[in-house]
Amino acid sequence: MRAVISGTLLFLVMVCGCAEDPPQPVTTKAIYTGAEACATCHLDSYKEWHGSLHRRSMQVPSIETVRGDFTQNNTYTYRGMTSRMFVRDEAYFMETDGVDGKREVYPVEYAIGDRDTQWYLTTLEGGRIQVLPVYWDVREQTWFDPVEGLFDHPQGFAPGDVNYWTNFGRNWNFQCHDCHASQIVKNYDPETGTYATRWTDLSINCETCHGPGGQHVAFWKALPDQVPARDTTLVNLQFLSSEQSVEVCAQCHAHKRIIKEGYQPGDPFYDFYEFEVLDSEKFWADGRYRALNYNTLAFLMSSCYTVGHLTCAGCHDSHHLGPVRAEGETRAATYNRVCLNCHRMDVGEPVERHSNHKTVGCVDCHMPPVEEVKRIGIYDHRILSPVPENTVRFGIPNACNGCHSDQTPNWAVSWVKTWWGSQADEVAQAEAIVLGRVGDLKALDGLVALSKDQSMVLRASAAVLLGRQADDRAEKALIYALDDPHPMVRTRAIEGLMVQGSDAGIEAVIERLDDPSRLVRIRAASMLEGVNLSRDRDKLSEALMEYRTMVTDLLADDPEAQVQVGIDALQQGDDRAGEIAFRQALKVWPGMPDAYAGLGTVFIRNEQFSEAVKMWREAAARDSTLVAPLHRACELWEADIRNRFRTRPGTARDYTDLGDTYTLRDSLDMAIYWYRKAIELDPNYAVPYHNLALVCAEAGREEDAAAALDRYRQITRDVNAVRELEVLIRERRQRPDG
Numbered sequence: 001m002r003a004v005i006s007g008t009l010l011f012l013v014m015v016c017g018c019a020e021d022p023p024q025p026v027t028t029k030a031i032y033t034g035a036e037a038c039a040t041c042h043l044d045s046y047k048e049w050h051g052s053l054h055r056r057s058m059q060v061p062s063i064e065t066v067r068g069d070f071t072q073n074n075t076y077t078y079r080g081m082t083s084r085m086f087v088r089d090e091a092y093f094m095e096t097d098g099v100d101g102k103r104e105v106y107p108v109e110y111a112i113g114d115r116d117t118q119w120y121l122t123t124l125e126g127g128r129i130q131v132l133p134v135y136w137d138v139r140e141q142t143w144f145d146p147v148e149g150l151f152d153h154p155q156g157f158a159p160g161d162v163n164y165w166t167n168f169g170r171n172w173n174f175q176c177h178d179c180h181a182s183q184i185v186k187n188y189d190p191e192t193g194t195y196a197t198r199w200t201d202l203s204i205n206c207e208t209c210h211g212p213g214g215q216h217v218a219f220w221k222a223l224p225d226q227v228p229a230r231d232t233t234l235v236n237l238q239f240l241s242s243e244q245s246v247e248v249c250a251q252c253h254a255h256k257r258i259i260k261e262g263y264q265p266g267d268p269f270y271d272f273y274e275f276e277v278l279d280s281e282k283f284w285a286d287g288r289y290r291a292l293n294y295n296t297l298a299f300l301m302s303s304c305y306t307v308g309h310l311t312c313a314g315c316h317d318s319h320h321l322g323p324v325r326a327e328g329e330t331r332a333a334t335y336n337r338v339c340l341n342c343h344r345m346d347v348g349e350p351v352e353r354h355s356n357h358k359t360v361g362c363v364d365c366h367m368p369p370v371e372e373v374k375r376i377g378i379y380d381h382r383i384l385s386p387v388p389e390n391t392v393r394f395g396i397p398n399a400c401n402g403c404h405s406d407q408t409p410n411w412a413v414s415w416v417k418t419w420w421g422s423q424a425d426e427v428a429q430a431e432a433i434v435l436g437r438v439g440d441l442k443a444l445d446g447l448v449a450l451s452k453d454q455s456m457v458l459r460a461s462a463a464v465l466l467g468r469q470a471d472d473r474a475e476k477a478l479i480y481a482l483d484d485p486h487p488m489v490r491t492r493a494i495e496g497l498m499v500q501g502s503d504a505g506i507e508a509v510i511e512r513l514d515d516p517s518r519l520v521r522i523r524a525a526s527m528l529e530g531v532n533l534s535r536d537r538d539k540l541s542e543a544l545m546e547y548r549t550m551v552t553d554l555l556a557d558d559p560e561a562q563v564q565v566g567i568d569a570l571q572q573g574d575d576r577a578g579e580i581a582f583r584q585a586l587k588v589w590p591g592m593p594d595a596y597a598g599l600g601t602v603f604i605r606n607e608q609f610s611e612a613v614k615m616w617r618e619a620a621a622r623d624s625t626l627v628a629p630l631h632r633a634c635e636l637w638e639a640d641i642r643n644r645f646r647t648r649p650g651t652a653r654d655y656t657d658l659g660d661t662y663t664l665r666d667s668l669d670m671a672i673y674w675y676r677k678a679i680e681l682d683p684n685y686a687v688p689y690h691n692l693a694l695v696c697a698e699a700g701r702e703e704d705a706a707a708a709l710d711r712y713r714q715i716t717r718d719v720n721a722v723r724e725l726e727v728l729i730r731e732r733r734q735r736p737d738g
Contacts, residue, residue: 030264031214032183035205038213041220046206048319054204056114058180061092065111067118068136068143076134076143079156083134083143094120094132099166101159106132110202112180114138116376117149121172127195129172133165137375149375150292160591168589173197174557179252182208185261190556193587209248209318211235211264235265242309244269246296249312254296255282259519259550270487271518277492278433278461284396285433286426287382287457289370295381297457302383306454308342332361339363356419360403368399387426388412394434429458436465444469448477459484460492467496475500479508487517494520498527506531513539522547526564530571559585559592566598575602593623600633609637610657617664634661652682659691668699686715690725697732705729 035055039046049055059065070085070092077083083096091107098104110121110129118136123129134143135150147153151163163169173195177184183200200207207213215233223229237245247269250256256273263272275297276282282291287301304310315323315338325334336351339362352358355365363379365386370378386399391409400412416423432446447469450462463481466474478500481493494512497505512524513536525543533540548565555561566581579602585595596619603612616630638661641654655678662671672695678688693708709729713722 030183030212030262032200032207033213033217034200035203035207037217038206042206045319049206052319053115054208054318057112057204058202059111059114060202061108061111061120063090065114066092066108067111067114067138068120069141073142076145078134078145078148081133081145081156083132085134085143092120094122094134096133096165097159099124099159108132112176124166126193127173127197129195129197130166131170131172131176140375144375152291162589162591167591168559171557178258179204186557188557190552190584190587195557204252204318208251209235209237209265211266237265237311237313240266242305242311245311245313246299246305250275250296253294253312255293258554259522261554268517270491270520274491274519275457275460275488277457277464277488279437279464281437285394285430285437286384286387286390286396288380288396289378290372292373292376292378295378298381299383301455301457302381303454304342304383310342314338330361332364335363335367336361339366364403365399368402371397371402384426385420385423386412386416387423387430388416389423389427390430393427394430396430433461433465436462436468439468441469441471444471444474448473451477451481456486456488459486460488463489463492464495467499470500475502475505478505482508482512487515487519490515490517490520491523494523494527510536510539513543518546522550526568529568556584557588559589559595562588563592563594563598566595570598570601570605575605578602591622593619593626596622597626597629600629604633604636607640609633609640613637613661613664631665634664637661650677650681652678652685652688654678655681656685656688656691659688659695663691663695668695671695672699672701672704684715686712689715693725694728694732697729 035046035049056065068085070087074085075082076085081097083094085092085094085108087093093105093107095103095105098106106122108120109123112119112121112131116138118138120132120135121129122132134145136142137144137149145156146163147156153163157164159166161167161169168174172180173186173188177186177197181199181202182205185198187196187198188194189196211234213234216231219229219231219233235248237248240248244266248265250269250273251263254273255276257276258272259274260272263269276293277297278285278287282289282293283297284290287298289298299305299312302310315335317323323334323338325331329337340351343362351360351362357365366383367379367381368386370380380399387396388398388400388409390396391398391401392413398409398412400416401407401409404412428446429450432443432450435443436447443465447462447466450458451466453459453462459481463478466478466481475497478493478496481489482497484490484493490512494509497509506528509524509528510533512520513528515521515524521543525540525547528540529544529547551561551565562581562585566578566585569575569578569581578598582595582598582602585592585598589595596615600612600615600619603609603615613630613633616626616633619626620630638658641650641658641661644650644654655674659671659674659678662668662674672692675688675692675695678685679692689708689712693705693712696702696705696708709722709725712725716722
């Protein structure tokens with residue numbers, strides 16, 4: 001993304017894009033006009049932008065904008081779920097399984113994407129804009145399910161899954177909003193759980209890259225004709241530093257977390273966003289994508305950027321996908337021309353001599369396609385030489401075997417060594433990340449070396465991984481990293497030091513509570529919360545206020561963030577605040593096991609054992625690793641019931657509850673004993689009959705189950721309740737281990 005510039009200036013940016021210019025002042029008053037306001041004076045630029053992918057990032061459906069076949073090839077079935085797409089009165093619709101799995105017809109209100117794939121959106125209750133279940137492959141001209149190309153999931157999504165199309169995982173307001181329209185404010189109301197999201201343009205408009213245009217428009221409207229004047233309220237990327245220029249594109253082209261809305265080009269980027277780094281399994285250890293992680297992080301590792309200060313504008317113009325292709329020129333030749341602006345070689349077939357190949361271009365070896373990201377054309381932006389030895393040792397794909405798929409990686413290693421020599425440094429870098437991710441002490445020297453690398457990405461990755469190294473040298477390197485000039489490195493150093501948890505490390509982190517970067521301040525505050533500080537409490541309170549405001553406002557619709565707030569509150573002994581946060585997480589995503597587990601902990605701490613068991617049961621039903629704490633909660637509930645017997649006789653309700661504690665621990669015989677004990681005390685109490693019928697059915701005691709069901713039917717006289725019980729009994733009988 002960058003401003004429109006003349007052909008001569010474009011050439012200068014490509015060749016001389018390394019030059020560092022002083023940042024241009026940016027206005028702080030954000031008055032946005034929308035792209036149409038730019039067309040009056042900048043018609044040529046507007047026309048070029050109007051045909052660009054940025055303009056088509058999100059559109060209202062029409063015969064011109066919809067790429068999918070809604071008339072002939074218009075049904076698609078995946079894993080038993082069929083969707084039918086159709087047009088009625090020039091409006092677009094999708095008939096598919098809805099919230100509860102029943103068939104519904106939904107209007108297609110928006111379309112995302114245009115080049116590789118196109119997704120379709122509809123609005124559900126509460127202003128939730130959801131991505132409909134099947135997408136269109138523009139290149140293959142076919143429908144597909146996201147599991148087949150975008151999600152790493154072994155099977156289709158059921159209505160209870162977070163990524164089922166009506167649920168949180170496919171919610172545009174939270175997941176996609178910041179990159180598929182301009183100047184979006186999501187306006188989530190945590191009290192009602194609803195959105196009133198608004199935007200300026202359904203596109204990536206001029207002001208996304210140049211800043212708010214209100215003052216610019218007002219300036220020129222106020223001037224008499226023909227009076228020369230200069231207006232500096234808009235941003236021109238050529239006057240930004242290389243880092244600021246790349247950050248303008250990183251608003252969208254990066255895997256990141258939003259920590260504040262309202263970024264304008266030239267602003268301190270890390271007051272608004274945080275990148276993921278290489279401790280994440282979403283990346284190979286050398287920085288190559290393993291999923292849809294976008295281009296920025298890889299590009300920031302490239303020596304073209306770290307040494308040459310190349311920017312995105314050095315190869316791309318935001319008004320079209322790449323450099324202008326000469327008539328009859330191949331794509332490879334076009335990019336060779338761009339690369340050779342900086343990488344000068346001898347006259348006469350320089351690429352062929354350099355590469356030892358006759359038919360490849362620069363991008364084929366140094367920016368190969370990323371095959372892991374299916375159905376979307378992504379190219380590796382590390383701009384790195386192929387390292388087949390990393391394939392041999394760590395399974396990382398390489399460009400050589402991408403073409404020579406009939407050969408082994410060892411074959412590629414031998415040719416690389418013959419032509420270009422050892423690649424020991426590149427292998428050592430990947431090895432440090434691979435070993436560092438698992439906390440192997442053999443990674444220490446490599447991580448310490450990476451913590452001083454030119455790339456901020458490698459320094460930040462090393463910092464977070466050094467936290468897993470139990471060694472004094474790791475702590476020393478992390479304390480040193482707290483003074484790194486880049487906010488991402490300081491942030492990850494804070495994480496590393498707090499994982500280690502030494503007094504010296506904590507003291508060093510305290511110094512970052514008033515860091516000039518918002519990202520660093522809120523990370524220090526969030527990780528120091530719960531630590532009993534002997535000094536700088538005012539700084540902690542101020543930074544915590546900043547952090548909590550972010551979580552309760554911007555991240556109120558982020559269930560993971562809310563769960564973390566709940567955990568922090570419990571660590572502080574504030575059970576009420578914890579309960580509020582966990583319930584807010586469940587308001588956003590009712591299927592989140594960690595939120596149920598958090599509520600279970602709150603209830604146990606307040607000796608509300610029956611409520612605790614309910615919550616842990618919900619948690620364990622969604623995450624099998626939480627069965628053990630469910631059993632522990634049952635044991636505590638049992639102990640609480642038995643303690644009550646010391647002061648008063650047991651009731652039918654007590655004995656039924658005891659039976660439940662054993663049912664949930666799969667001790668069916670003991671459960672049956674206590675349910676019968678409850679029935680002896682009160683033969684007209686319906687609940688133990690209900691539970692006894694279920695347990696007997698599960699234990700294979702058919703006659704006892706039938707007798708309990710019959711008695712329950714007589715007592716309740718509730719036809720619907722009986723039918724529900726009958727269904728549950730049949731389900732128990734059909735279990736493979738029942």
